[in-house]
Amino acid sequence: MNEKSHLNHLLLLVVATLFISTSGVLGKFIDMPTPIIIWWRSALAAIFLLIFCLYKGINLKIISGKDRWTFFIAAVFMGGHWITYFYALKLANVAIGMLSVFTFPVIIALLEPLFSKTKFDPMHIVLGLMVLVGIYILAPDFDLKSGQLQGLLFGVLSAVLYSVRILILKGHVANYNGTMLMFYQVAILSIILAPLLYFMDTSNITTQYPYIILLALITTAIGHTMFVNSLKYFKASTAGIIGSTQPVFGIIMAFFFLNEIPTIHTFVGGALILGTVVIESIRSNKMK
Template identity: 80%
Template sequence: MSDKSHLNHLLWLTIGTIFISTSGALGKYISMPTPVIIWWRSFLAAIFLLLFCLYKGIDLKINNRKDRWTFFLAATFMGAHWITYFYALKLSNVALGMLSLFTFPVITALLEPLFSKTKFDLIHVLLGLLVLIGIYILAPEFDLKSSQLQGILLGLLSALCYALRILILKGQVVKYNGTMLMFYQVVVLAVILIPVLFFMDTSNITTQYPYVILLALLTTAIGHTLFVNSLKYFKASTASIIGSSQPIFGIIIAYFFLNEIPTIHTFVGGTLILLTVVIESIRSKFK
């Protein structure tokens, strides 16, 4: 790969990461019930991704029934991840929500031996402890009535759902196009969440639609597609390290658009969490 094309791929990967980082500020800002936001996000993203697949001639055929069930299960965990993450953002703030979500690389590493023939690695326990120390520093007080602690706990649940989704989909990435995988997941999620439109308030869409379109197009369709496509040119570990800058971009975006100023606890706890992501990503290069 020439230096120029390498820089181009690096630029697109960074742009994709910044686009995905907008989920924090948009999730906090959009004034609608969380399941309704996620339905609109999924429904609109499905349209954008379908148009992209048709334009690029991407094959949408699913090979067998087992893969259909895998897609369905992955979509369910993705939905649980998005919903708990958005509740985490609304209960706490963008910094705490995003940083607690970014425990997912270590959770993934700890769970991987249960899903594949990977051997259990003691270093993952140490990284897990480092993450727990980071979470302890993040939490202003360990009072379950505290909305910030509730937000952090929901962020951790979101990270668990995200890790499970990654592990379920891992074998499918080799067989199918990344955009096609994302398309089917948002389609399944949009179908699963149809009932929320009948018993939750959806009237705010008339004022919130520009932000919902941004969330579906910029964050979900373009951001995730750019990130998945970058895996063709970079090791997963390199993409993960750059991806771990999402909370940093998210905190900067939240500062400018929501006037959220992180505390010193957020900086120290967040640094420990992101340090574990970088350590694990660098280690995975040499395995």
């Protein structure tokens, strides 16, 4: 890869990260019940991704029945991850919501030996403790009635669900295109969540269309597709480190669009959590 091409791919990776970062502000801002937001996000993203797959001639065939079950279970975990993440954003703020979800690289490292033949690395205990200290600093007070603490706990739960989804997919479906994987997951999720449209208030959609379309198209379809495609050109560590700037972008957007001002606790706790992401990204790459 020549220098100009490398810079172009790097720029696209940063743009992809920026697009995915919009989930924080949009998740906090969109005024509808969380499961309904996720249904619209999934259904519209499925349409956009299907059009993209057909346009690019991406093979949509699922090889085996076992993989069908894997796709389905991964979609359920992705839905759980998105719903708990958006609850975190609404209960706390964008900074706490996004930073708590970014505990996922260390959670993946801790859970991986349970899903594969990977040996347990004692260093992950140290990184896990760093993350716990970061979460402790982020939490304004340990009152379970506090929206900030509830948001933080939902964010960590979201990170666990996301980690399990990644580990499920990693073990079974290395043979598939990333965009095709995303299409099936959002399509399955939109079917699973469809019954909720009958029980929850959806009347607000008329005023929320522009933001829902942004969430489905920019954040989900384009952002995630660009990010997955960028993995062809970069080591996982590079993508991981650049990806860890998502909360930074999210906090900046929340400052300008939602007037959310992060506290010193947010900066210190966030720096510890993101520091572990960078350390784990570099270490995991050296060990390959």
